[in-house]
Amino acid sequence: MENKPIARKFRLLSQLMELHEENPFKTKSIANAAFKIDKLPFSVAGKTQEELEKVDGIGKSTAAKVIELLQTGTITELQELLAKTPEGIVEMMGIKGIGPKKIAIIWKDLGIENIGELYYACNENRLVEAKGFGFKTQEEIKKVIEFRMAGNGKFLYAQVDHEAHELLDEIRGIFPDALKHIAGEVRRRNDIISELVIVVGSIDQQIAFDALATSTLLNNVTLNGNHISGELNNGLLVDIICVQRSQYYKELFLNTGSEDHVEAVLKRITDELEAPESEEIIYEKANLQWMPPELREGTDFIDKAIHNQLPTLITLNDLKGALHNHSTWSDGVNTLEEMAVYCRDELKLEYLGISDHSKSAFYAKGLSIERVLQQHEEIDHLNKKLDGFHIFKGIESDILNDGSLDYPDEILARFDFIVASIHSNLKMTEEKATARLIKAVENPYTTILGHPTGRLLLSRKGYDIDYKKVIDACAANNVIIEINANPLRLDLDWRWHQYAISKGVMLSINPDAHRNSGLHDMTYGVIAARKGGLVKEHCLNALPLAEIKDLFEKKKGAVSA
Template identity: 60%
Template sequence: MENKTIARTLRLLSQLMELHNENPFKIKSVANAAFKVDKLPFAIKDKSLDEIGKIDGLGKSISAKVWELLETGSMVELDTILAQTPEGIVEMLNIKGIGPKKIVVIWKDLGIENLGELYYACNENRLIEAKGFGLKTQEEIKKIIEFKMAAQGKFLYAQTEGPVNKLYADLAVWLNTISGNPLLSIGGDYRRCLEIIEEIELIIGVDSLEELQTKIIDFKSITFEPQTENSYLAHSESGLKIKLQVVAKSDFYLSWFKLTGNEKHVNEVLALAGSGPFNSEHEIYQKAGLAFIEPELREGLNEIDLAKENKLPQLITYGDLKGSLHNHSTWSDGVHTLEEMAVFCKENLQLEYLGMCDHSKSAFYANGLNEQRIYAQHQEIDALNAKLSPFRIFKGIESDILYDGSLDYSDDILKTFDFVVASVHSILRMDEEKATSRIITAIENPYTTILGHPTGRLLLSRKGYPIDYKKVIDACAANNVVIEINANPLRLDLDWRWHRYALEKGVLLSINPDAHRKEGFHDMHYGVLIGRKGGLTPKQCLNSYSLSEITALFESRIKNI
């Protein structure tokens, strides 16, 4: 075992001891020993136990640990303390700029136990007010975690959108140097708007393959390396894999179609349409006897049967949204004031209403509202509604679903809200039976209007708690509860694969940004994309309702309780 490995192990032990508030003198001794071992001019593995004990800075106790490590490959003390520490907390020790003292705050005060939860907390601006942190530290942590996520070769759709749009624009400009008006498009998972992207697939149609092969070295934005005669590979600065396929212009639309849909969809359509050539994707579907199927739906589910019967859904668009529900302000853990959030919705986004849903009192880590602060917030909302009319702020709350499935306030408080978003935020380690039972209990509460982020997942970092989707959706249908599509790119929860079942059961979905700052409203864009994948139409989306329609819906629910 090399000195650096031994030093690294001792350093980890000292950090974990500090996390668990052990004797400061002992912690300092282990940390100093790690430093000494790292700087030794000889290999410690070649020394006897007695010789190791004589090394300056080690002493009898630490030399015994080093010997144990050399002999067995581990240390009992380290193994014991590791067993008491969540794996994600240990991983945080590798983040530059946050040592054990800050991690204790993250773990013990904020209840965060892994990098995914930490990244989400950064997005929600939750670290700024924590002891020893600030905006600069929060942003640095966020960048480091993003780098780690990119190293896995997987990216959130939202992380790829900006770079892909720029690359597409650069290619479009460069293609003006190629004769014959080349065609350019994006296919693959990105075009189908999947939530996780591993590679970007581009396609170019040209009159002369040889001309493009000769000139592609002149493209400066990114370096494309040839893989086969007509395919190229590149990587963005963040490590995103980019594939480029070059085809004859006459083959472009067929190739683009093949590059977009999943294998089942492509094979079934082409079995009906034949082999071409085709002058557009619309022509492919036309020759197959099918209505045109939007790229988001090309997943090999039931879209072809629907297209045969001309029963494809009229998919929702961003322009269909009339308001934004489930948002946070400085009343809890938001960045902007209630008025700033409302004015942004009214003037910048041209929306008709805002649903303000700050955290409930059990979310102490997010400055959740107690009963007195709820009353004060409602007074501010009344004043702002008078000022901003006809724009309206609805009085909402994101109520924690407690472990037994109850909501966070008494009925006397719950009835003061226009609507209630019920969400699980704590005690996430549950089996399917417990998670399902807990959520259904909340759904059956007459004050629950919307079920928030149903599984609590954080993409690329934390699996959601397991639920019986059918039972949960059926309960929402039976109790007239809306299900949220949390539009935060880290969540996109409810998963699009269950949208169809919910819609078939008559359950409304709501595209909620869960915005904690003004810029967060723009996440509704990603909620729309994932809603389209699930077949969502404007009529089945709660926040596509006009102000008068949603007001009537909220009022009718309250009257029926």
């Protein structure tokens, strides 16, 4: 074993010792030994224990650990500390800018156990409030995590949307008269993107290559036939396809839909597909209704297109309000009034549903019963003050380990609506997670089931659930399911929207905003909803104020009846 991997083992040992508040003198000694071993001009592997003991900065105890490592491949003390440290916490040790003391706060005070949860907490602005952190530190940690996420070649749609359109604008400048469009995963609005494809109706690829070779947006530009390849500054791979204008719409079609979607459509075309003048003509030749790009994922909507029964997909303009939001009462950045005014004046919405964290979410300043009552007094005051706008009293009630909701029934009864969500004890079997969710759904006070799987895209898989059982329980108990619009969540997954709709379950596109800017995440929620084929009639917050008031009142009335 070389000196560097040995030094890394000792560095990790010293970090874990500091994390678990071991003897500070001993911890510092191990840290110094790690530094010394890394810089030694000779290999420690060739030395005896007696020789190592004489090396300045190592000593008898550390020398014994070096020999143990060389002979067994590990250090007993290191293994003992690893055994009582979550794997995600160990992974955090590699993040630049946070040492063991800060990681201890993240883990023990904020209840965060992996990098995905840490990234989400940065987006929620939760680190700013923690001891020893500030906005600058939080942003630096966020950037490091984003860089790590990019290392696997996959990106959230929200991370690439802006850059993709910037590059398209640059291509417009090169070919102002040519047809050009984003295709592939970005055009289908996939939640995870691995490549940006752009189709250009021009065979002057050499001109495009020469211009893009000096682009500040595109790196490592190469020309291969009619393909110009490169990568964006964030590392996303790019493929620009240049074709004759007559072949443009055929190429756009072929490069937009998933492979099985394209194959299913082409199988229905009997004559030659030569030079279609639009994508609509391609679908017409296949005796299909034209399909929006979001629905060109697989073959699920082909049958509806055959019978001209594709849904009229929901749009951002269809939304009348924003439910599931957090203010300064818990871990939000903006006050209740600031969020309400922003929704009314900037977003032109009719209502805001505030749902700060419940009392068990101590890490997010969850509301005690006393603070719930105080917040309700403020909401009553604001509803009298704000003209043409309404704030609904909500809460994001933690689903406790046994499936019950935070707060006793007499407090739950005071809310207009309740978002029930799991935030703790995420390591569950599918059976346990399903039973826990169903019990929460069967609680008569539950209005909305929040982010049902707890996933964080590219960061945390989330717990497995029996989707059909959970959705069926929502149908039986008149519970709405959330489409959490945070681009890291997008949960309920779009692949289950049609099943929910078929069971008569309404969905709600909720921003889970922790600041005013987070309200704009509803854009990504709408994108996910469109992929799932959602129409406004099945979306809770597409209801106008009078109708959603009536729905909430009927739900509460059913409980007291």
